[in-house]
Amino acid sequence: MLAAQYIGDKKFTLVAGSQVAPGPGEVRLNVGYVGICGTDMHIYHGVMDARVAPPKVIGHEMSGTVMALGAGVTNVAVGDNVVVRPLDYCGACPACDAGHSHVCHKLKFMGIDSPGAFQSSWTVKARTLHKLPEGMSLKQGALIEPLAVATHDVSRARLKAGEKAVVIGGGPIGQLVALAAKSVGADVMISEVNDVRRQFAKDNGMATVNPITEDIDAVVKAWTNDKGADVVFEVSGVKAAIETMTKIASVRGRIVMVAIHSQKPEVDLFQFFWKELELLGARVYEHADFEQAIALVAQGKVDLDKFISSVTELNNIGTAFASMDNNPAGMKALVSCNGAV
Ligand SMILES: [Zn+2]
Ligand SMILES: [Zn+2]
Known part of the structure; x- marks a missing residue:
């Protein structure tokens, strides 16, 4: 031992x-x-x-x-x-x-x-x-444990088939959130600065955006016919993402806070009023999220x-x-x- x-x-x-x-x-x-x-x-x-x-x-x-x-x-x-x-x-x-x-x-x-x-x-x-x-x-x-984080996030988002979701942050959790989101029939875009991680997302069938070299607001608007994202997952923990998430969310959009922000960032609350946004916290996972993660792998939906x-x-x-x-x-x-x- x-x-x-x-x-x-x-x-x-x-x-x-x-x-x-x-x-x-x-x-x-x-x-x-x-x-x-x-x-x-x-x-x-x-x-x-x-x-x-x-x-x-x-x-x-x-x-x-x-x-x-x-x-x-x-x-x-x-x-x-x-x-x-x-x-x-x-x-x-x-x-x-x-x-x-x-x-x-x-x-x-x-x-x-x-x-x-x-x-x-x-x-x-x-x-x-x-x-x-x-x-x-x-x-x-x-x-399975990190995938259960992702299935929990998607469940908190009440994400439905045909909706458009943007995942901010393309690390392991962000990529798994994207795959879990795709498994319910959503269209997914990952915002990520690292080229290797953006390519990984593309290989998994995701749309991608580089928030450093591109205007993410314009890219999301074009991708959603001006509507904005139905759901935004904030997985990056980066301060700039807090500004982005309220900007790119649609009217009545849901924002899921996955990242751990140890500093208290400034949040644009005006956008919550103006667009009737919802902010949802997501911490770890429940029993059902683990079972869902195992099922997604067993069904071949997540590799x-x-x-x-x-x-x-x-x-x-x-x-x-x-x-x-x-x-x-x-x-x-x-x-x-x-x-x-
Ligand atoms: Zn962990
Ligand atoms: Zn207790």
Whole structure:
């Protein structure tokens, strides 16, 4: 049993941990693959140390295989391939009572607030698990979590077939939002400054715009016959996008805030009055979003394999993180926790 502990300042140390036997309602998994996400990169850069409290095993975009069941577990069986929905909620607060446990008042995010998946064995609550269907690889499974972010965003947007949606930001989440939006029959345009990422979007059948070299307002107007976008997904976290999102939205357009803006940006509230806009927050995902993400891949509507930029073994985890720093246009680096690359 091998675990990679983040110890601060872009460093990991490998420790020979011991497997944790599952208690009642828990399951022990052998971890297959773990994706590195933007949040993991923030942790790696040390900006979340106060919350993470290193040394800690991080990682939350994972797939694995059920190895042992604790008492009372009936939703999975030994040998099942699964993914973890990494949310630990209290089940008793007003948000949980209302059925919104993903925004629980006391939400703990597994892999940030509690130990995560960069280890060969992980013991978790059985209620966090979603089964992968026959034929879906563990590598694809590691990308179900970010795809569930995307299906949640599209569901929050109430996006319908025939509508036009603009995704601001063409990183992994933006590209997955675009694919999830396309899967419901919407036309999608991605706004992205990086040439490689714009090409990736084009290859997936998206319209694209470069907001640095083109007048995005004019491009969206031309694309929508002067109407504006029915839905705008703000995924970039860039200040300029806040100005853009209200400008390019149609009358009664919906704007979904996916990005984490740590600074408080100035929002053009006049546009909300003038065009009767709606602003919708979207945080993580719900049970149904994971099931929807798995279904989209199973039905061949989203090809996750093309998102995998590299696969690195757990004992070289530092290399995988460094590669993300050095290749900002890359999509998803996976860490193999089962010895296979
Ligand atoms: Zn993530
Ligand atoms: Zn709660």
